[in-house]
Amino acid sequence: MALAENTMTPQRYLQRLSRWRPIEIAFWLATLLPFVLLPNYLSLASQIAIAALFALSLDLILGYAGIVSLGHAAFFGVGAYTAGLLSAKLGWGEPLTGLLAAAVVAGAVGYATSFIIARFRHLARIMLTLGFGLLLAELANSAGWLTGGVDGLQGIHTWPLLGVFKFDLYGYVAYAYSLAVLFILFLGARRLINSPFGLALRGIRENAVRMPAIGASSRVHLQMIYTIAAAIAGIAGALLAETTETVSLDSLGFERSAEIVVMLVLGGAGRLYGGLIGAILFMVARDQFSGIQPQYWYFWIGILLIIVVIFLPNGMLGGAAKIYERWRKR
Amino acid sequence: MSAPALSTRALAKSFGSLVVARDIEISLPVGARYALIGPNGAGKTTLINLMTGMLSPNAGKIFLGEEDITALEPQDRVRRGLARTFQINTLFPGLNALEAVTLAVAERRGIAGQFWKNVAEHKEAIEEAYEILLKLRLGDDCYQVTRELPYGRQRLLEIALALATKPKVLLLDEPAAGVPQDESGDIFEAVASLSGDLTLLFIEHDMHVVFRFATHIIVLVGGGVFTQGSPAQIAADPGVREVYLGTRGHG
Numbered sequence: 001m002a003l004a005e006n007t008m009t010p011q012r013y014l015q016r017l018s019r020w021r022p023i024e025i026a027f028w029l030a031t032l033l034p035f036v037l038l039p040n041y042l043s044l045a046s047q048i049a050i051a052a053l054f055a056l057s058l059d060l061i062l063g064y065a066g067i068v069s070l071g072h073a074a075f076f077g078v079g080a081y082t083a084g085l086l087s088a089k090l091g092w093g094e095p096l097t098g099l100l101a102a103a104v105v106a107g108a109v110g111y112a113t114s115f116i117i118a119r120f121r122h123l124a125r126i127m128l129t130l131g132f133g134l135l136l137a138e139l140a141n142s143a144g145w146l147t148g149g150v151d152g153l154q155g156i157h158t159w160p161l162l163g164v165f166k167f168d169l170y171g172y173v174a175y176a177y178s179l180a181v182l183f184i185l186f187l188g189a190r191r192l193i194n195s196p197f198g199l200a201l202r203g204i205r206e207n208a209v210r211m212p213a214i215g216a217s218s219r220v221h222l223q224m225i226y227t228i229a230a231a232i233a234g235i236a237g238a239l240l241a242e243t244t245e246t247v248s249l250d251s252l253g254f255e256r257s258a259e260i261v262v263m264l265v266l267g268g269a270g271r272l273y274g275g276l277i278g279a280i281l282f283m284v285a286r287d288q289f290s291g292i293q294p295q296y297w298y299f300w301i302g303i304l305l306i307i308v309v310i311f312l313p314n315g316m317l318g319g320a321a322k323i324y325e326r327w328r329k330r
Numbered sequence: 331m332s333a334p335a336l337s338t339r340a341l342a343k344s345f346g347s348l349v350v351a352r353d354i355e356i357s358l359p360v361g362a363r364y365a366l367i368g369p370n371g372a373g374k375t376t377l378i379n380l381m382t383g384m385l386s387p388n389a390g391k392i393f394l395g396e397e398d399i400t401a402l403e404p405q406d407r408v409r410r411g412l413a414r415t416f417q418i419n420t421l422f423p424g425l426n427a428l429e430a431v432t433l434a435v436a437e438r439r440g441i442a443g444q445f446w447k448n449v450a451e452h453k454e455a456i457e458e459a460y461e462i463l464l465k466l467r468l469g470d471d472c473y474q475v476t477r478e479l480p481y482g483r484q485r486l487l488e489i490a491l492a493l494a495t496k497p498k499v500l501l502l503d504e505p506a507a508g509v510p511q512d513e514s515g516d517i518f519e520a521v522a523s524l525s526g527d528l529t530l531l532f533i534e535h536d537m538h539v540v541f542r543f544a545t546h547i548i549v550l551v552g553g554g555v556f557t558q559g560s561p562a563q564i565a566a567d568p569g570v571r572e573v574y575l576g577t578r579g580h581g
Contacts, residue, residue: 215408
């Protein structure tokens with residue numbers, strides 16, 4: 001292996017880093033299995049795909065650029081309310097344009113707050129994300145005339161997808177839709193990570209002090225990725241609003257912000273599939289545990305989180321990669 | 331006479347009552363190789379931090395060529411051609427050498443904001459990065475992640491990252507710090523082989539190295555310029571010897 005690397009041109013080497021691996025293709029093929037094997041769980045599968053997309057957006061800022069956010073649900077919620085209000089108040093229930101509107105509005109909120117986020121670091125930055133999150137949640141709560149407050153936003157009606165596929169009770173269309181959006185945005189994120197910009201983000205995460213010394217403006221990079229991640233989180237929120245035809249206050253609450261961090265950490269931050277694996281794990285575990293002990297299920301998540309953080313600092317995927325490496329070197 | 335590559339005018343900085351830079355006036359002609367020496371705590375690294383914008387001075391001005399850069403941010407100074415290395419490795423531990431230098435090249439070429447194209451498609455930037463690595467004899471190690479590189483190689487990578495910004499003036503803060511003496515020669519040979527247009531200022535404690543590679547020496551003591559001159563002048567200066575033997579009791 002080492003020998004092959006030495007005789008390879010640098011360009012070929014970088015190309016090889018970003019090529020598709022068989023296990024990736026297998027993963028995406030496996031996401032189609034619920035259609036045939038678990039037709040009763042398609043609604044859950046749809047929720048998982050949405051959570052995965054949300055976790056992916058967090059991974060872009062947390063895993064790659066090193067911005068720890070405790071208020072990422074703000075953008076998810078803004079997206080959900082944008083798509084929801086578009087339908088409930090303006091009577092426009094076309095799903096794809098709903099996603100687009102959510103991306104634009106959430107992206108705009110992300111861009112506006114990015115000026116402050118990119119200026120601070122460490123604990124101050126985390127507290128700022130938390131502060132913005134709490135602020136938005138309370139705004140939505142107090143604007144009951146618009147958002148429906150604690151009762152949630154009612155009266156959303158999502159039109160058939162592409163004018164043809166009606167959203168059914170079993171969730172066939174919902175899952176197909178969520179999965180397709182997740183896959184397309186995943187492709188975009190994958191491209192971004194392998195771009196010069198993706199390299200710059202890893203540079204910021206690895207050493208923010210060195211970046212200015214190589215002529216880089218970290219602030220500009222951070223603002224850009226924060227805006228992109230906000231837009232993707234907004235799309236995830238809109239997907240939830242459209243497929244469930246309801247938006248509740250907890251879509252932008254602190255708990256959702258914390259949950260998504262947990263999912264990403266369980267799966268493995270800084271790896272494109274970390275958020276996806278984490279979302280599957282978390283959502284399936286919740287579904288199973290809450291059937292047995294609905295009020296205590298966080299107890300088990302707490303134990304799982306502690307075990308993963310202590311023994312698998314890079315999450316499940318990081319642990320799997322380590323085992324694979326060891327096995328290969330043998 | 332053309333403007334110096336880098337100069338300072340009455341540069342001053344203090345932290346509370348501690349003066350770390352007093353009235354520093356230095357001037358580096360284009361293509362010069364200057365050594366900055368002085369006892370520990372003389373303010374050598376502070377001076378580099380001031381000139382590169384990592385600290386802002388209380389008074390005084392800094393010029394790169396004819397341009398006043400005193401108010402510019404560090405990255406803007408780098409883009410104008412003023413680069414530095416760090417005494418303590420300040421690298422990207424999780425990137426390999428090729429990725430790190432390619433990143434620096436991409437930043438200089440203004441393509442680091444591109445998120446729709448694969449890095450591998452930027453052939454010229456990658457080849458430029460690889461050439462820099464070859465020049466510093468890092469070609470064989472360039473796929474190894476930085477944190478696993480031997481320490482001496484990491485010191486070379488420090489220089490490679492700075493070179494990728496295509497500097498006109500390069501400030502080297504103890505480039506061979508912590509490297510065993512028999513290896514430190516390699517690092518300075520690499521430095522010496524850099525293009526003659528490049529203006530260099532380096533901090534170094536080993537006097538053999540200083541006298542061998544510097545064309546001019548600045549002696550810094552207690553935050554101020556104690557004296558400066560050619561290596562022969564400095565070697566003959568009894569005051570410098572006193573400072574280094576500690577009879578002036580400076581720390």
